[in-house]
Amino acid sequence: RKEVEQDPGPFNVPEGATVAFNCTYSNSASQSFFWYRQDCRKEPKLLMSVYSSGNEDGRFTAQLNRASQYISLLIRDSKLSDSATYLCVVNAGGYQKVTFGTGTKLQVIP
């Protein structure tokens, strides 16, 4: 089983739709969780950290389910500019133990 798994997509959604991605992780000792956004041929950029209580930033909501070992990202009222690949990142502690998922591609359609 991969350390971090994501559905590669693509998720093709119309503007204004709500879309959700999940990411599962295998290491139960994982401590920190993040969602990054990566545009085509660009570097990843931090979208948001994921906290145990769940957190929201505008149209984006991230949640953590430790019992089932997954994190989720919900995007409401999708915009064309949300089109990108969303990377799930898990840190099991220590500098080396940061694992990136392969990403979920989102395409928002006019």
Added chain:
Amino acid sequence: DGGITQSPKYLFRKEGQNVTLSCEQNLNHDAMYWYRQDPGQGLRLIYYSQIVNDFQKGDIAEGYSVSREKKESFPLTVTSAQKNPTAFYLCASSIDPGDLPSGLAKNIQYFGAGTRLSVL
């Protein structure tokens, strides 16, 4: 503006040649990293450094070398021993987790714009 600068943006390597990718940061971060990204794959860790004059191998260090003589700089050399060097190389940095208050997510990494390396 604070950030991480990678150069060059594009680089071409000839057979048997060593090439060096530059990474400079002015964020005053202690930790720096090099990753490789291939199409359809996640980022894979090549080397990382927690402090000046110290660095550790990541998951795919063979065929690569690094140095960390200054806090701001972490250059990566792709040697001729790396037989499949074509990839997107990303440098990142992060604050020492020990410097963060408890309760905050640890080891947030900030990336440079990357270098695309191709073989001629």
